[in-house]
Amino acid sequence: MVFSIGFYLLAIVVIGAALAVVVMKDVFRAALAMVLCLVAVAGIYITLNADFLAGAQILVYVGAISILLILGIMLTREVQQGSPANKYKIPAFITAVAFFGIMCFAFLKTPWQESAAAVAEPTTATLAARLFAADGFILPVEITGVLILAAVIGAIVMAKEK
Protein backbone atom coordinates (compact mmCIF):
# COMPACT_ATOMS: atom_id res chain seq x y z
CA MET A 1 0.00 0.00 0.00
CA VAL A 2 2.74 2.45 0.98
CA PHE A 3 4.64 1.21 -2.07
CA SER A 4 1.71 1.99 -4.39
CA ILE A 5 1.17 5.46 -2.90
CA GLY A 6 4.88 6.21 -3.22
CA PHE A 7 4.94 5.03 -6.80
CA TYR A 8 1.94 7.10 -7.83
CA LEU A 9 3.22 10.24 -6.08
CA LEU A 10 6.64 9.88 -7.73
CA ALA A 11 5.05 9.13 -11.11
CA ILE A 12 2.92 12.29 -10.87
CA VAL A 13 6.02 14.33 -10.03
CA VAL A 14 7.98 12.76 -12.90
CA ILE A 15 5.27 13.40 -15.50
CA GLY A 16 4.46 16.88 -14.18
CA ALA A 17 8.10 17.96 -14.15
CA ALA A 18 8.66 16.50 -17.63
CA LEU A 19 5.65 18.42 -18.95
CA ALA A 20 7.05 21.55 -17.31
CA VAL A 21 10.37 20.99 -19.12
CA VAL A 22 8.54 20.83 -22.44
CA VAL A 23 6.04 23.64 -21.81
CA MET A 24 8.14 26.32 -20.08
CA LYS A 25 9.39 29.13 -22.29
CA ASP A 26 12.35 30.02 -20.06
CA VAL A 27 15.14 27.51 -20.68
CA PHE A 28 16.62 28.04 -17.22
CA ARG A 29 13.34 27.16 -15.51
CA ALA A 30 13.00 24.17 -17.80
CA ALA A 31 16.41 22.99 -16.61
CA LEU A 32 15.32 23.35 -12.98
CA ALA A 33 12.16 21.35 -13.74
CA MET A 34 14.39 18.71 -15.31
CA VAL A 35 16.40 18.50 -12.06
CA LEU A 36 13.13 17.86 -10.19
CA CYS A 37 12.20 15.18 -12.72
CA LEU A 38 15.59 13.48 -12.32
CA VAL A 39 15.29 13.43 -8.52
CA ALA A 40 11.84 11.87 -8.82
CA VAL A 41 13.24 9.26 -11.23
CA ALA A 42 15.81 8.40 -8.53
CA GLY A 43 12.83 7.82 -6.22
CA ILE A 44 11.29 5.54 -8.85
CA TYR A 45 14.53 3.53 -8.82
CA ILE A 46 14.20 3.15 -5.06
CA THR A 47 10.69 1.73 -5.49
CA LEU A 48 12.31 -0.77 -7.90
CA ASN A 49 14.87 -1.91 -5.27
CA ALA A 50 17.67 -0.36 -7.38
CA ASP A 51 19.54 1.42 -4.60
CA PHE A 52 22.89 1.77 -6.40
CA LEU A 53 21.13 3.06 -9.51
CA ALA A 54 19.32 5.69 -7.42
CA GLY A 55 22.61 6.87 -5.91
CA ALA A 56 24.28 6.96 -9.32
CA GLN A 57 21.29 8.87 -10.70
CA ILE A 58 21.66 11.56 -8.03
CA LEU A 59 25.46 11.73 -8.48
CA VAL A 60 25.66 11.64 -12.27
CA TYR A 61 22.43 13.25 -13.46
CA VAL A 62 21.47 15.66 -10.68
CA GLY A 63 25.05 16.39 -9.64
CA ALA A 64 26.92 16.55 -12.93
CA ILE A 65 24.80 16.57 -16.09
CA SER A 66 22.25 19.13 -14.90
CA ILE A 67 25.01 21.46 -13.68
CA LEU A 68 26.73 21.11 -17.06
CA LEU A 69 23.48 21.93 -18.88
CA ILE A 70 22.73 24.93 -16.64
CA LEU A 71 26.27 26.20 -17.27
CA GLY A 72 25.62 25.80 -21.00
CA ILE A 73 22.37 27.77 -20.69
CA MET A 74 24.22 30.58 -18.90
CA LEU A 75 26.89 30.65 -21.63
CA THR A 76 24.46 30.73 -24.55
CA ARG A 77 21.27 32.23 -23.18
CA GLU A 78 19.23 34.29 -25.58
CA VAL A 79 17.30 36.05 -22.86
CA GLN A 80 14.39 37.52 -24.79
CA GLN A 81 13.91 34.60 -27.10
CA GLY A 82 13.53 31.78 -24.58
CA SER A 83 12.71 28.50 -26.29
CA PRO A 84 9.61 29.00 -28.41
CA ALA A 85 8.01 26.08 -30.20
CA ASN A 86 8.51 25.70 -33.93
CA LYS A 87 5.76 25.23 -36.48
CA TYR A 88 5.54 21.45 -36.07
CA LYS A 89 3.62 21.58 -32.79
CA ILE A 90 0.53 19.65 -33.93
CA PRO A 91 2.31 16.92 -35.97
CA ALA A 92 4.80 16.44 -33.12
CA PHE A 93 1.94 16.14 -30.60
CA ILE A 94 0.14 13.59 -32.77
CA THR A 95 3.36 11.60 -33.24
CA ALA A 96 4.11 11.58 -29.51
CA VAL A 97 0.56 10.52 -28.58
CA ALA A 98 0.58 7.81 -31.26
CA PHE A 99 3.92 6.55 -30.00
CA PHE A 100 2.60 6.48 -26.44
CA GLY A 101 -0.51 4.59 -27.52
CA ILE A 102 1.45 2.00 -29.48
CA MET A 103 3.88 1.47 -26.62
CA CYS A 104 1.04 1.08 -24.08
CA PHE A 105 -0.67 -1.43 -26.38
CA ALA A 106 2.55 -3.42 -26.76
CA PHE A 107 3.32 -3.34 -23.03
CA LEU A 108 -0.17 -4.43 -22.00
CA LYS A 109 -0.51 -7.17 -24.64
CA THR A 110 2.89 -8.79 -24.08
CA PRO A 111 2.75 -11.78 -21.68
CA TRP A 112 5.73 -10.86 -19.48
CA GLN A 113 7.35 -13.85 -17.81
CA GLU A 114 7.76 -12.37 -14.37
CA SER A 115 10.25 -14.19 -12.20
CA ALA A 116 9.46 -15.03 -8.60
CA ALA A 117 13.13 -15.16 -7.57
CA ALA A 118 14.18 -13.16 -4.55
CA VAL A 119 15.34 -9.61 -5.25
CA ALA A 120 19.09 -9.10 -4.79
CA GLU A 121 19.38 -6.57 -1.99
CA PRO A 122 21.50 -4.53 -1.52
CA THR A 123 22.36 -4.49 -5.19
CA THR A 124 25.86 -3.02 -5.02
CA ALA A 125 27.73 -6.30 -4.39
CA THR A 126 25.81 -8.15 -7.11
CA LEU A 127 26.33 -5.32 -9.58
CA ALA A 128 30.06 -5.20 -8.87
CA ALA A 129 30.33 -8.97 -9.28
CA ARG A 130 28.50 -8.79 -12.61
CA LEU A 131 30.42 -5.77 -13.88
CA PHE A 132 33.96 -6.83 -13.00
CA ALA A 133 33.81 -10.63 -13.27
CA ALA A 134 35.72 -12.22 -16.15
CA ASP A 135 32.49 -13.72 -17.54
CA GLY A 136 30.54 -10.53 -16.91
CA PHE A 137 30.73 -7.05 -18.40
CA ILE A 138 34.42 -6.30 -17.94
CA LEU A 139 35.02 -5.57 -21.65
CA PRO A 140 32.20 -2.98 -21.88
CA VAL A 141 33.54 -1.38 -18.69
CA GLU A 142 36.97 -1.01 -20.29
CA ILE A 143 35.44 0.36 -23.51
CA THR A 144 33.47 2.84 -21.41
CA GLY A 145 36.74 4.22 -20.05
CA VAL A 146 37.97 4.82 -23.61
CA LEU A 147 34.61 6.42 -24.52
CA ILE A 148 34.79 8.87 -21.62
CA LEU A 149 38.40 9.76 -22.47
CA ALA A 150 37.41 10.41 -26.09
CA ALA A 151 34.41 12.49 -24.99
CA VAL A 152 36.48 14.63 -22.62
CA ILE A 153 39.22 15.27 -25.18
CA GLY A 154 36.64 15.95 -27.89
CA ALA A 155 34.73 18.39 -25.70
CA ILE A 156 37.92 20.30 -24.86
CA VAL A 157 39.01 20.46 -28.50
CA MET A 158 35.61 21.61 -29.75
CA ALA A 159 34.92 24.20 -27.07
CA LYS A 160 38.44 25.70 -27.19
CA GLU A 161 38.95 29.23 -28.53
CA LYS A 162 40.49 29.02 -31.98
Next chain:
Amino acid sequence: MVGLEHFLILSAALFAIGMYGVFVKRNAIAILLCIELMLNAVNIALAGFSRYITPDALTGQIFAIFIMIVAAAEAAIGLAIIIAIFRHRGSIDPEKINLLKW
Protein backbone atom coordinates in the same frame (compact mmCIF):
# COMPACT_ATOMS: atom_id res chain seq x y z
CA MET B 1 -1.00 -3.34 -6.88
CA VAL B 2 1.80 -1.69 -8.84
CA GLY B 3 3.42 -4.10 -11.28
CA LEU B 4 5.78 -4.12 -14.23
CA GLU B 5 3.21 -2.56 -16.57
CA HIS B 6 2.92 0.55 -14.41
CA PHE B 7 6.63 1.24 -14.67
CA LEU B 8 6.63 0.53 -18.41
CA ILE B 9 3.72 2.91 -19.03
CA LEU B 10 5.41 5.61 -16.92
CA SER B 11 8.51 5.07 -19.03
CA ALA B 12 6.54 5.32 -22.28
CA ALA B 13 4.85 8.53 -21.10
CA LEU B 14 8.17 10.13 -20.16
CA PHE B 15 9.69 9.05 -23.49
CA ALA B 16 6.73 10.48 -25.44
CA ILE B 17 7.00 13.82 -23.60
CA GLY B 18 10.72 13.96 -24.33
CA MET B 19 10.11 13.08 -27.97
CA TYR B 20 7.56 15.89 -28.32
CA GLY B 21 10.10 18.30 -26.83
CA VAL B 22 12.84 17.18 -29.21
CA PHE B 23 10.53 17.74 -32.19
CA VAL B 24 9.20 21.10 -31.08
CA LYS B 25 11.95 23.05 -29.27
CA ARG B 26 13.81 25.81 -31.05
CA ASN B 27 16.73 25.99 -28.63
CA ALA B 28 19.47 23.40 -28.91
CA ILE B 29 19.96 23.20 -25.13
CA ALA B 30 16.24 22.61 -24.59
CA ILE B 31 16.53 19.75 -27.08
CA LEU B 32 19.42 18.38 -25.03
CA LEU B 33 17.25 18.56 -21.88
CA CYS B 34 14.50 16.59 -23.64
CA ILE B 35 17.04 13.97 -24.79
CA GLU B 36 18.05 13.51 -21.15
CA LEU B 37 14.37 12.93 -20.32
CA MET B 38 14.16 10.24 -23.01
CA LEU B 39 17.30 8.50 -21.71
CA ASN B 40 15.79 8.52 -18.22
CA ALA B 41 12.61 6.94 -19.58
CA VAL B 42 14.65 4.10 -21.06
CA ASN B 43 16.47 3.68 -17.74
CA ILE B 44 13.16 3.36 -15.88
CA ALA B 45 12.05 0.62 -18.30
CA LEU B 46 15.37 -1.23 -17.90
CA ALA B 47 15.26 -1.00 -14.09
CA GLY B 48 11.67 -2.26 -14.19
CA PHE B 49 12.61 -5.25 -16.33
CA SER B 50 15.54 -5.91 -14.02
CA ARG B 51 13.26 -5.87 -10.97
CA TYR B 52 10.43 -8.01 -12.32
CA ILE B 53 11.98 -10.35 -14.92
CA THR B 54 15.57 -10.98 -13.78
CA PRO B 55 15.54 -9.91 -10.12
CA ASP B 56 18.59 -11.99 -9.18
CA ALA B 57 20.82 -11.20 -12.19
CA LEU B 58 20.34 -7.37 -12.35
CA THR B 59 21.26 -7.26 -16.06
CA GLY B 60 18.82 -4.41 -16.70
CA GLN B 61 20.44 -2.28 -14.02
CA ILE B 62 23.85 -2.85 -15.61
CA PHE B 63 22.49 -1.65 -18.96
CA ALA B 64 21.02 1.38 -17.17
CA ILE B 65 24.44 2.19 -15.69
CA PHE B 66 26.02 2.08 -19.15
CA ILE B 67 23.27 4.35 -20.49
CA MET B 68 24.03 6.82 -17.70
CA ILE B 69 27.72 6.87 -18.67
CA VAL B 70 26.89 7.39 -22.33
CA ALA B 71 24.45 10.17 -21.34
CA ALA B 72 27.20 11.96 -19.43
CA ALA B 73 29.56 11.74 -22.41
CA GLU B 74 26.76 12.86 -24.73
CA ALA B 75 25.94 15.89 -22.58
CA ALA B 76 29.59 16.97 -22.53
CA ILE B 77 30.02 16.58 -26.30
CA GLY B 78 26.63 18.12 -27.11
CA LEU B 79 27.34 21.15 -24.97
CA ALA B 80 30.78 21.61 -26.53
CA ILE B 81 29.22 21.51 -30.01
CA ILE B 82 26.47 23.96 -29.00
CA ILE B 83 28.98 26.40 -27.48
CA ALA B 84 31.18 26.19 -30.59
CA ILE B 85 28.13 26.88 -32.81
CA PHE B 86 27.04 29.76 -30.57
CA ARG B 87 30.49 31.32 -30.80
CA HIS B 88 30.55 31.08 -34.59
CA ARG B 89 26.97 32.02 -35.45
CA GLY B 90 25.59 33.81 -32.38
CA SER B 91 22.47 31.62 -32.25
CA ILE B 92 21.61 28.08 -31.19
CA ASP B 93 18.29 27.85 -33.03
CA PRO B 94 18.52 24.51 -34.84
CA GLU B 95 16.56 25.94 -37.76
CA LYS B 96 19.28 28.53 -38.34
CA ILE B 97 22.06 25.93 -38.22
CA ASN B 98 21.82 25.12 -41.92
CA LEU B 99 25.40 24.82 -43.16
CA LEU B 100 24.81 21.18 -44.08
CA LYS B 101 21.32 21.75 -45.52
CA TRP B 102 20.59 22.31 -49.18
